Amino acid sequence: xxxxxxxxxxxxxxxxxxxxxxxxxxxxxxxxxxxxxxxxxxxxxxxxxxxxxxxxxxxxxxxxxxxxxxxxxxxxxxxxxxxxxxxxxxxxxxxxxxxxxxxxxxxxxxxxxxxxxxxxxxxxxxxxxxxxxxxxxxxxxxxxxxxxxxxxxxxxxxxxxxxxxxxxxxxxxxxxxxxxxxxxxxxxxxxxxxxxxxxxxxxxxxxxxxxxxxxxxxxxxxxxxxxxxxxxxxxxxxxxxxxxxxxxxxxxxxxxxxxxxxxxx
Numbered sequence: 522x523x524x525x526x527x528x529x530x531x532x533x534x535x536x537x538x539x540x541x542x543x544x545x546x547x548x549x550x551x552x553x554x555x556x557x558x559x560x561x562x563x564x565x566x567x568x569x570x571x572x573x574x575x576x577x578x579x580x581x582x583x584x585x586x587x588x589x590x591x592x593x594x595x596x597x598x599x600x601x602x603x604x605x606x607x608x609x610x611x612x613x614x615x616x617x618x619x620x621x622x623x624x625x626x627x628x629x630x631x632x633x634x635x636x637x638x639x640x641x642x643x644x645x646x647x648x649x650x651x652x653x654x655x656x657x658x659x660x661x662x663x664x665x666x667x668x669x670x671x672x673x674x675x676x677x678x679x680x681x682x683x684x685x686x687x688x689x690x691x692x693x694x695x696x697x698x699x700x701x702x703x704x705x706x707x708x709x710x711x712x713x714x715x716x717x718x719x720x721x722x723x724x725x726x727x728x729x730x731x732x733x734x735x736x737x738x739x740x741x742x743x744x745x746x747x748x749x750x751x752x753x754x755x756x757x758x759x760x761x762x763x764x765x766x767x768x769x770x771x772x773x774x775x776x777x778x779x780x781x782x783x784x785x786x
Contacts, residue, residue, distance in 0.1 A: 559611060560588035566607045567597055572676050574598040574697030587612065595619045599695040621714040622696040624679070624689045628665040628708050629721040629784065631684035635735045636660040646670055648705050656706075660734040663724040665708055671700035691786075717770035718763065722782045725758040739782035745774035 564584035571579035575596045586592035595605025602619050609616035641658040647670040650657045657666045667685035679693035701709045708723050724731045728740035741759030753767035774783045
């Protein structure tokens with residue numbers, strides 16, 4: 522074996538390796554992306570669910586927005602107030618007070634309480650029922666369709682369909698809002714976690730129509746509004762709504778509701 526050839530080969534390989542190393546080192550310095558230390562710290566503090574409930578594309582998007590001052594430090598609905606305080610410490614600002622929220626399905630028209638126009642057999646996806654007669658088999662056009670599109674998108678396993686109506690487990694719910702976005706009937710809303718009462722109906726039909734379609738539907742009779750001592754109930758489009766900033770949780774609305782459309786939750 523020619524020792525000169527071996528040494529030459531080693532020198533060539535070593536030279537190429539040295540050149541590549543120098544090239545990569547210079548490139549790393551030249552094209553180095555500056556990392557915002559606060560952004561990295563905020564990202565580490567976030568829960569990492571990437572649910573999008575904050576309105577940004579995942580936790581990294583929210584972390585970048587917070588670091589730039591474009592989003593509130595307590596903008597993460599999953600982390601809530603504890604995470605907001607940690608991020609506030611990182612950013613050197615006050616976290617401010619935040620109200621813990623949970624999703625609530627405004628319908629209790631299950632199989633025993635609502636009438637059906639026909640028996641439906643087909644794709645079990647609430648969003649697809651907009652293409653079938655009357656938007657679904659239930660007589661109430663505002664009722665829960667019960668095929669669980671909200672269940673499928675919930676990243677926290679906080680929603681399940683019971684007797685044809687979606688029900689939220691408030692202990693699991695993180696108020697990310699995915700269920701709200703996917704519900705074609707707009708039945709789901711965010712209410713305070715500590716709320717004691719809620720309107721369990723979204724019907725905007727007139728009283729006689731609602732009475733025919735569902736045994737527990739709100740008929741807009743206004744008894745709840747007239748009897749609420751804190752003026753926390755309003756009637757809009759034949760349906761009651763509760764102003765939780767005014768509500769004291771006295772339960773008068775539930776006691777006076779003849780249809781039991783306002784429930785203790």
